[in-house]
Amino acid sequence: MKVADHAQRAKEFNKDEKRVDWHDETLWFIRQKRDRASHNIPQWEELRNTASQIKNHTLSNLHHYLQEFERNAQANGVTIHWAANAEEHNNIILKLLQERNISQMVKSKSMLTEECHLNDFLGDHGIEVIDSDLGERIVQLAKEPPSHIVLPCIHKKKEEIGELFHEHLGTPKGSADPQLLTEAARQSLRNVFLTRKAALTGVNFAIAETGEFVVCTNEGNADMGVHLADIHIASMGIEKLIPQRRHLGLFLRLLTRSATGQPITTYSSHFAKPAKGKAMHIILVDNGRSRQLGRPDFRASLKCIRCSACFNTCPVYRRSGGHSYNAVIAGPIGSILSPNFDMKKHADLPFASTLCGSCSNVCPVKIDIHDQLYKWRQVIVQEGYADPKKTVAMQVMAKTLASPTMYRIAGKAARTTLKYAPFVVNNKLNAWYLHRDMPEVPKSSFGEWYSKNRKNND
Amino acid sequence: MTSKEQILAAVKASQPDLKELPSLDFFYQDNLNQDEDLAQFIETVEFIGAKTYRVNSYEEIIAQLQQDFDLKGKRVISPLNEFSTIAEKYTGADNHTLADAELIILPTHFAVAENGACWIDDHLFDERLMLFIPQHLAFVLKKEEVVPTMHRAYERIAGKSYGYGAFVAGPSKTADIEQSLVLGAHGPRSLRVFII
Numbered sequence: 001m002k003v004a005d006h007a008q009r010a011k012e013f014n015k016d017e018k019r020v021d022w023h024d025e026t027l028w029f030i031r032q033k034r035d036r037a038s039h040n041i042p043q044w045e046e047l048r049n050t051a052s053q054i055k056n057h058t059l060s061n062l063h064h065y066l067q068e069f070e071r072n073a074q075a076n077g078v079t080i081h082w083a084a085n086a087e088e089h090n091n092i093i094l095k096l097l098q099e100r101n102i103s104q105m106v107k108s109k110s111m112l113t114e115e116c117h118l119n120d121f122l123g124d125h126g127i128e129v130i131d132s133d134l135g136e137r138i139v140q141l142a143k144e145p146p147s148h149i150v151l152p153c154i155h156k157k158k159e160e161i162g163e164l165f166h167e168h169l170g171t172p173k174g175s176a177d178p179q180l181l182t183e184a185a186r187q188s189l190r191n192v193f194l195t196r197k198a199a200l201t202g203v204n205f206a207i208a209e210t211g212e213f214v215v216c217t218n219e220g221n222a223d224m225g226v227h228l229a230d231i232h233i234a235s236m237g238i239e240k241l242i243p244q245r246r247h248l249g250l251f252l253r254l255l256t257r258s259a260t261g262q263p264i265t266t267y268s269s270h271f272a273k274p275a276k277g278k279a280m281h282i283i284l285v286d287n288g289r290s291r292q293l294g295r296p297d298f299r300a301s302l303k304c305i306r307c308s309a310c311f312n313t314c315p316v317y318r319r320s321g322g323h324s325y326n327a328v329i330a331g332p333i334g335s336i337l338s339p340n341f342d343m344k345k346h347a348d349l350p351f352a353s354t355l356c357g358s359c360s361n362v363c364p365v366k367i368d369i370h371d372q373l374y375k376w377r378q379v380i381v382q383e384g385y386a387d388p389k390k391t392v393a394m395q396v397m398a399k400t401l402a403s404p405t406m407y408r409i410a411g412k413a414a415r416t417t418l419k420y421a422p423f424v425v426n427n428k429l430n431a432w433y434l435h436r437d438m439p440e441v442p443k444s445s446f447g448e449w450y451s452k453n454r455k456n457n458d
Numbered sequence: 459m460t461s462k463e464q465i466l467a468a469v470k471a472s473q474p475d476l477k478e479l480p481s482l483d484f485f486y487q488d489n490l491n492q493d494e495d496l497a498q499f500i501e502t503v504e505f506i507g508a509k510t511y512r513v514n515s516y517e518e519i520i521a522q523l524q525q526d527f528d529l530k531g532k533r534v535i536s537p538l539n540e541f542s543t544i545a546e547k548y549t550g551a552d553n554h555t556l557a558d559a560e561l562i563i564l565p566t567h568f569a570v571a572e573n574g575a576c577w578i579d580d581h582l583f584d585e586r587l588m589l590f591i592p593q594h595l596a597f598v599l600k601k602e603e604v605v606p607t608m609h610r611a612y613e614r615i616a617g618k619s620y621g622y623g624a625f626v627a628g629p630s631k632t633a634d635i636e637q638s639l640v641l642g643a644h645g646p647r648s649l650r651v652f653i654i
């Protein structure tokens with residue numbers, strides 16, 4: 001394993017110091033909005049506790065709820081499909097489209113379809129997919145994956161978006177006004193919505209009791225696509241279930257306040273039955289989730305409602321950017337979910353954390369994120385995917401990235417590292433301090449810090 | 459074995475011992491106060507970008523809309539008879555014909571004070587697209603129909619049967635470009651709530 005993979009990828013991002021500061025500050029600002037929104041709710045901790053228990057209960061009875069959901073959705077006139085893995089999921093969609101001779105589809109935000117690499121798959125079969133969420137459209141035009149689960153293009157400056165829109169949507173060269181760029185996307189995507197016969201959405205919550213599901217957006221893009229299309233395909237992981245409709249009260253109170261600090265998204269759409277003359281299909285996807293459910297130490301990660309609060313608060317995420325994780329879902333929760341998919345490829349991620357616990361403190365469903373990261377480290381080392389010495393180096397890097405003081409002294413420290421841990425330098429620890437002026441530090445500081453860190457983490 | 463059987467078998471083998479489903483009673487220990495709830499709703503929905511008007515009649519709503527918009531030659535749609543002087547009803551079979559709608563006026567079931575959302579389901583309108591396609595959207599809300607929290611909101615609709623329903627809170631918006639808030643992403647550019 002290349003231990004410094006996450007660090008190497010962070011290197012690109014850290015070339016531009018101002019940009020890193022901007023990224024850091026933008027996300028911290030969102031974190032502060034989350035704090036204000038949550039402090040306005042006197043029962044916030046009770047909400048978190050109860051939501052966590054509802055999710056724990058659902059996971060402990062998922063076998064029952066999946067069947068209840070299927071029964072009720074079918075009674076509503078919805079067709080249910082089951083997909084054991086990404087390949088099966090993609091093939092179900094391909095078949096649904098081919099049966100109807102559809103070669104273009106519009107899609108709203110769905111991290112699951114990212115996980116299944118649906119766009120590439122359909123593209124290979126001659127089907128064009130257009131992402132309709134503005135942020136997703138931007139990264140799609142840039143041929144990049146989203147760098148954040150709620151704010152897909154948070155890593156992009158408006159000038160870069162202006163360039164992309166100039167090239168693809170014909171906006172005037174050099175214009176970077178968000179209002180103007182959003183208007184251009186609105187016009188272009190309106191035409192897409194009006195001409196597509198198939199629309200795919202993700203699912204935020206699915207209700208076993210009623211067979212309905214809820215999709216939350218601010219832009220209205222999911223609904224624009226769905227209501228104008230003949231067929232609505234909804235892709236959902238099997239962990240999205242909750243038992244009853246009234247449980248939504250808790251989750252919708254928590255979700256957006258945790259995400260962006262808004263009291264609720266503009267639209268919380270409840271899809272129960274297909275509209276007259278239209279078809280609705282739901283694909284229930286496992287793709288490793290039942291395996292994660294069987295891991296007592298990690299099953300709590302399936303409680304995640306994808307609010308992204310743990311991203312926004314994470315000092316490592318904020319200073320390394322989403323792409324440095326090289327995973328469909330970045331950030332602290334992505335570092336728990338990704339090794340389940342591919343332990344070898346993502347062996348570096350559980351080490352890209354300081355275990356400061358900030359993620360667990362903000363998580364609206366009380367996932368013990370930092371404890372799970374710590375547990376993954378043990379598993380990855382035991383399974384032989386990491387050299388224990390090297391993993392200590394990753395922790396050093398994470399600490400360095402997270403702490404302004406360590407970040408400043410890292411230049412000198414890394415030279416000291418040659419003595420203690422030459423593999424770190426071979427693997428380019430310098431990713432995180434390149435292009436910075438480093439003040440001199442006493443020779444001993446890194447060594448002291450290093451041994452202390454070892455004690456804490458061994 | 460089908461994929462369904464395979465997934466269900468794997469889930470059954472993996473799921474932990476049954477954990478209890480918690481009670482929600484705690485969240486219903488609130489003091490209901492219509493005036494306070496309405497005031498909070500108005501404050502919240504304006505904060506998220508909507509406009510509110512307290513009115514006594516549908517005539518007042520029409521007068522306000524005519525003042526706010528130049529509706530001449532523009533398409534205005536509402537399922538409510540009260541707006542027949544300014545609006546047509548949508549009865550078509552192909553909702554693509556709604557693409558040029560300037561203003562749509564819809565009734566709502568109730569509103570939620572804590573987040574500024576209005577609930578509307580297909581008992582009040584039959585074309586789902588009407589919430590999303592117009593350039594501007596207006597809601598009519600009865601002033602006594604405000605609940606304080608989402609718990610109370612779901613209490614109202616817990617047993618209801620609908621094909622589609624939505625909480626709508628403010629105009630369509632995005633902040634995807636450098637976190638700058640822009641109203642009118644894909645849906646309506648503005649939302650007016652007339653409290654009658």
Ligand code: SF4
Pocket residue numbers: 258303304305306307308309310311333359362363364365366367369
């Ligand atoms: S782990 Fe928790 S904080 Fe992170 S995205 Fe999921 S629900 Fe939100």
